[in-house]
Amino acid sequence: MEFKRVVEGRRSIRRFLPEPVPREDILEMLELATWAANASNKQMWRFYVVTNRDKIAAMRDAVDSELKRLQVSAGKRPQTDFYSVLFEGAPVTIAVAYSAYRSSMEELMERAGLTRDEIASRRQRPDIQSIGAAIQLLLCAAYEKGYGTCWMSAPMVARRDLESIIGVREGETLCALVALGRPAEAATGSSRKPVEQVTTFVE
Numbered sequence: 001m002e003f004k005r006v007v008e009g010r011r012s013i014r015r016f017l018p019e020p021v022p023r024e025d026i027l028e029m030l031e032l033a034t035w036a037a038n039a040s041n042k043q044m045w046r047f048y049v050v051t052n053r054d055k056i057a058a059m060r061d062a063v064d065s066e067l068k069r070l071q072v073s074a075g076k077r078p079q080t081d082f083y084s085v086l087f088e089g090a091p092v093t094i095a096v097a098y099s100a101y102r103s104s105m106e107e108l109m110e111r112a113g114l115t116r117d118e119i120a121s122r123r124q125r126p127d128i129q130s131i132g133a134a135i136q137l138l139l140c141a142a143y144e145k146g147y148g149t150c151w152m153s154a155p156m157v158a159r160r161d162l163e164s165i166i167g168v169r170e171g172e173t174l175c176a177l178v179a180l181g182r183p184a185e186a187a188t189g190s191s192r193k194p195v196e197q198v199t200t201f202v203e
């Protein structure tokens with residue numbers, strides 16, 4: 001498929017058919033995702049491919065119960081939020097984690113005596129930026145193969161529980177889930193702001 005068609009055609013899919021996704025397809029998509037630009041080429045990502053229904057149900061329950069706990073604390077009526085748990089309807093959930101990344105620049109700033117906050121404000125999370133680049137490629141690779149995806153950060157409300165259910169390795173941090181499967185709905189036509197509106201030429 002032509003690049004422009006992939007980029008413009010990919011839309012979030014939130015309802016999926018139950019048919020399983022072959023492992024070769026998953027590996028092919030992830031392999032493409034790993035060609036993303038990433039800080040110092042550290043490739044600090046790890047993709048946990050979750051297909052076990054019991055684990056996915058446990059993940060869903062963890063997100064739902066944490067959400068309801070927070071809603072009650074905030075004085076709201078507890079209710080399930082579809083946008084936080086929709087991954088339960090997909091045959092595959094890809095949980096994306098990153099490992100701690102420390103660049104030579106960060107080391108320099110530490111040695112120069114900058115505080116953690118000062119370093120953080122200058123580095124602007126190259127690890128998370130790298131993961132984002134890989135996830136976007138994953139979504140496009142999936143779309144090109146006829147799969148639907150939904151990139152999800154809302155479930156991170158229960159990050160610690162999810163990490164434990166998935167078995168995320170020591171030193172890694174979970175940062176997103178990607179629901180993946182054959183689409184069971186037509187993509188809704190989300191639009192974009194005109195490029196001129198989001199562009200500033202600094203001349």
Ligand SMILES: Cc1cc2nc3c(=O)[nH]c(=O)nc-3n(C[C@H](O)[C@H](O)[C@H](O)COP(=O)(O)O)c2cc1C
Pocket residue numbers: 010011012013014083084086150151152153154155190
């Ligand atoms: C970092 C990030 C987090 C997101 N988290 C969620 C989420 O938790 N639940 C959800 O339903 N969609 C989530 N989305 C999908 C966005 O809602 C969606 O990309 C946006 O509305 C644009 O629509 P499109 O993907 O169809 O172009 C997320 C997207 C990104 C990039």
